[in-house]
Amino acid sequence: MHANDAKALKQSLNYPLYTEKNTEAYEVNCPTSIRNNAAGSGRASLIKLTNVWKIYQMGEVDFAALRGIDLEIYEGEFLVVLGPSGSGKSTLMNLIGCLDLPSKGKVSLNSKDISGLDESELARIRGQMIGFIFQSFNLISTLNTLENVMLPLEFQEEDTTRARKRVEYLLEIVGLSDKKQNLPSQLSGGQRQRVAIARSLVVNPPIILADEPTGNLDSKTGSYILEFLDGLNKKEGKTIIIVTHDLEIIKHATRVVYLRDGEIEKIEIREKSDFGE
């Protein structure tokens, strides 16, 4: 099963994510400025963290999970945030993903400060700008593959016919066209993660945010998932942010942020990338 998953994904990499037909059919949500820049023209800043602190109250004592993080993430990057457990990388991911607000400091998305936004504004930003991929896939157990992938579009109140077309196209890309009616429990781990990837791409967000995406997969399936993400980055210009403690992932990165005890230890620019400070 896993071998098949890998094969399917490998094949799917050859598909363009947006054919002309589909781009035409699917124009919602993504701000035009980002889409235009997404071709990889330059170093437009997408996410900017300025002196970000996150402090948790644990009983009597305060615990600072993040201590004054300064980080700028550019369009078209493949950024890996690496750190041991307890380094604050999940907290960082929550802030980048607009799931949480900092205790101190500023998080800007697309040059817009998000700290003042209310919950429904944040939900709108998440829904339109960020595709989430989780370690444990986080599919809705009572919905089938098709419905799971369609869900973000429903929250964006997309027209059902258009949404369905889009979902079927994406399922074809991830090679799950024959599993549309399956519930998550009827899918293998690799297949579930592919559903999750399709779901993260369905609103065509400029950012894909993945939290240990290969953590629950065997190494072979995992590496193909990474290749798929790599392809999204190279071919579609998607900004990929992966939070992990898996050193293997580094080889796909254009930049690696090493996190330790809530602080940035070092930032490493890799390959022929022209990103960086």
Place this chain on the structure above:
Amino acid sequence: MALNMLLHSKLRSWLTIVGIVIGVGAVVGIISLGDAMEASVQSRLADMDLSSITITPGYSRAQSRIPGHGSNDWGGNPTIDAKLTDRDVDALGGIEGIVYAAGEISGREGVSYAGENATLSISGVDPQVWKYMKSLEVESGRLLEPADKYVAVIGSGVASKIYKKNIGVNQVITINGKSVRVVGILKEEGGFEDRQIYMPIDAAVNLITDAEKGVFDSIQVKAQNVEVVDTVATTIEKKLIISRHIVNENDRDFSVIALKAMAQSVTTMLSSMTLFLGAIAAVSLIVGAVGIANTMFTSVLEKTKEIGTMKAIGAKNRDILMIFVFNSAMVGFVGGIFGVILGVLISALFPMIGMTVTSGEGGAIPSVSPGLMIFGLALAVLIGVISGAVPAYRASKMKPVDALRYE
């Protein structure tokens, strides 16, 4: 689609639904039974002449007895040796609002026809006013007339059910050894009147044992209209208290019963009984509501991580709220459908297990009206929404980070 993610025919959902089914079924069933009873009583009341008042000797403080059921006893306390006489009828003469007042006697006597014997109720009535007092109609023949003597008008039951051979108009029956000619047969009423024999009082007094001339078992009064009945009844009481020289309330030896008051109390009693039973049924609905709330709370807890996921992929608080409210509304709706079906079954089964809603034949059969069905369904959905509101609100207010971390 997204709205249907909680209800996945889990056993728990069905158990929750059962709670609502029973509640709605009970409410719908009881209301329909109550409606049927009330309709049946109303149709009976419509047949009655609500402007009539009956005065009987004896006085009982509990005046709720319905007169005439199965016997000729028109109320009153037989242990008190009080009599109504000509004088009482005369005393009523000056009261405004009275159209007629006439004494009646009654008794149970042996009646034979074609060689068969039966004991039947005989009423001696004033032929002149009797036909105005009661809304009786003849099936054949005629009603009593002032010149009549030893003739009778008989109920349909007497004519066709008591004796092997049916009695026809102009045939002769024998009461206490005296020949009486039947001049009319009444239409079937479905009540005690079907087994009654009516005769002119002057003749009846000679046939009924212990009857005396000028002494009555009851006095029938007809008021001008329904509106004045209450006033007339009160005036009659006052007049008779004076004319019968009653000083002390305890010495009172007569009763004035207005049919209208009785009808009202019966109707009131019925509706309060329906209300009471409905309240009991409502308790089971409340239990059902608590069941839904409980299920929804558990469901919210169970789905915490999925709620977090949905928020991460763009669900707004409102979306989450709607999902959960819609789901509990669905539980209510499905429960409501089965509940209405149960209610229909209950109201259909009641008569079968011998709980006759009506006295006698021709009563209304309980049925669930479309309005009641919609009411039951709406009630169930409403209960679903209300009991799902709090859990849904809690789900919607969850912080996405916390929800995602939940295991």
